Amino acid sequence: MGRSREDVLNEEEFGRLVEACDRTDHPIQNRFIVLVAGKLGLRKAEIVHMKANWVNFGEGILRIPAHEPCECPRCRRSAKEKSGNHDISYEEALSHQWQPKSEAGIRGVPFGHFKNVEETLKEFWSKHDEFPFKRGTVYNRVKKLGRMAGIENLYPHALRATAAQRHARNDVDPYTLSSIMGWQSIDRATPYIRASGSQAKKKLDDKYMEENEGSFWMNSGRVFSLTERGKKLLNSPK
Template structure:
């Protein structure tokens, strides 16, 4: 398990969420959704209100979707000029269902989608939002959208998620990445026990 950036521990995540709550709705939505879904930045950038099942508290990332953004236009051109321009997740396993049970995140997302149909920003904008909120904390780690993805994986692992659950909700092809999250969560628990005793 060799990650470029270390996930946030729960106290750090809470500090980041508190900072996000002091920002506008766009920043707050970005931080909360990335941290509580494990979505990739590109997935979040393309998220639409129709992806959310409010009754069952789920986010359904589709296998493909029509898209007119410049990033998707470049990818379509690289694939084949005759293929329709659309967004496709990073991998075939990226199309998935993600439970969204954190109440403040659900409220924030509902509020956001009451004013907007899509997230509709670039990955760079998402990264800038994360960086801006992180700069309002005392956290010394570099925080990126991908760090929030790792944070989600390690937190659900620490809360008892199975490798299958982690793989499915995060859109991994196999269990090796899920096992990395479980291993990291176990290491963190060991370190916490050492501090207590």
């Protein structure tokens, strides 16, 4: 996670990345990957296991469930490990594969405030019932799109970090940010909020507004007046 924070994209870079999707043979699929990772902050495993019924367009919320039945090679391996380490059968373990990274990963992610995300979700799910690619494909497509956009060494988790940083810049508080991103602790949100500087800027702007400064001088009990020479110096060009 530390490295991905260093690799977040700025808005100009992210715009180039979205534009690069339209220059590919599969623009809808690629735009889906970029926007769901880079604006909603979903993990690669969450994207790969996504189903159309996760998305509620009426509410504008994408809900990640506690588990999603899957028989991909990775999920079969995980089910086999669980059946060997716990008192459950392989079939029972497989029925609960896939699962989010942690309980915090079971969450609702709002998307209605991003018009291009909503449009892309509708377009994508009108053609698919489930996500049609494996993790390796997602990784490779993000890398290729990055190169097309002039962004070296781009990878899916950097897009997730980009989403987190965008939320932080827009004054999303640590608790909400942790909920959206599926983090178990708000400590994960703190570096993004600190790096954005947006909350600090807002607090200082509120405290140092011009009218507040004026009221300070007025309420301080001190009266200031300028001499004619002082007025000339104050108004002279620098």
